[in-house]
Amino acid sequence: MGLWKRREVRRTSAALAATAASTADLAAVILGGGGTVPDVVEVLATIGPSPVQPYFAAVIDRVAAGELWADALMVELSDLGPGFHPFVGALTMADRGGAPIGSILQHLSDDARRVRQMDSERTAKELSVRLLIPLVVVLLPAVLIGTVVPIVLVAWSGLRLAP
Numbered sequence: 001m002g003l004w005k006r007r008e009v010r011r012t013s014a015a016l017a018a019t020a021a022s023t024a025d026l027a028a029v030i031l032g033g034g035g036t037v038p039d040v041v042e043v044l045a046t047i048g049p050s051p052v053q054p055y056f057a058a059v060i061d062r063v064a065a066g067e068l069w070a071d072a073l074m075v076e077l078s079d080l081g082p083g084f085h086p087f088v089g090a091l092t093m094a095d096r097g098g099a100p101i102g103s104i105l106q107h108l109s110d111d112a113r114r115v116r117q118m119d120s121e122r123t124a125k126e127l128s129v130r131l132l133i134p135l136v137v138v139l140l141p142a143v144l145i146g147t148v149v150p151i152v153l154v155a156w157s158g159l160r161l162a163p
Helices: 003-018 020-032 037-047 053-064 069-080 082-097 102-161
Strands: none
Touching: 003 020, 003 082, 003 102, 020 037, 020 082, 020 102, 037 053, 037 069, 037 082, 053 069, 069 082, 082 102
């Protein structure tokens, strides 16, 4: 896999991970309002976070071709990454057994938010280290030119004027 492809895969997986909390929240709202798993899939396919829309649209296509909702969810949403596996499991559990999963989805969205916050904090810590090199490269010459060079020039001119 080439460098550009790896970067694209990394960006896509990061975008998917960033939408896990909002996807779980939206599903919890729909199910809490009396919606069903097919309602969740249809809403996420149309107005859900843009990185996950194609996956949920593919689930609808599979169901239209005659597959069961739970099977289509497992097949199509398995590519969303490890952050979505509990979400997919909860949806299939709700579809197959009719289990109430509102509280499960709330916990999943809380966990996804916590992971995203930890990732943001880690990125912020790395950023301070990355900014140190440009700071030294730009600031050190400016300090030398602004302070040391005038002092040297004044001292040099003072030495020449002395009898």
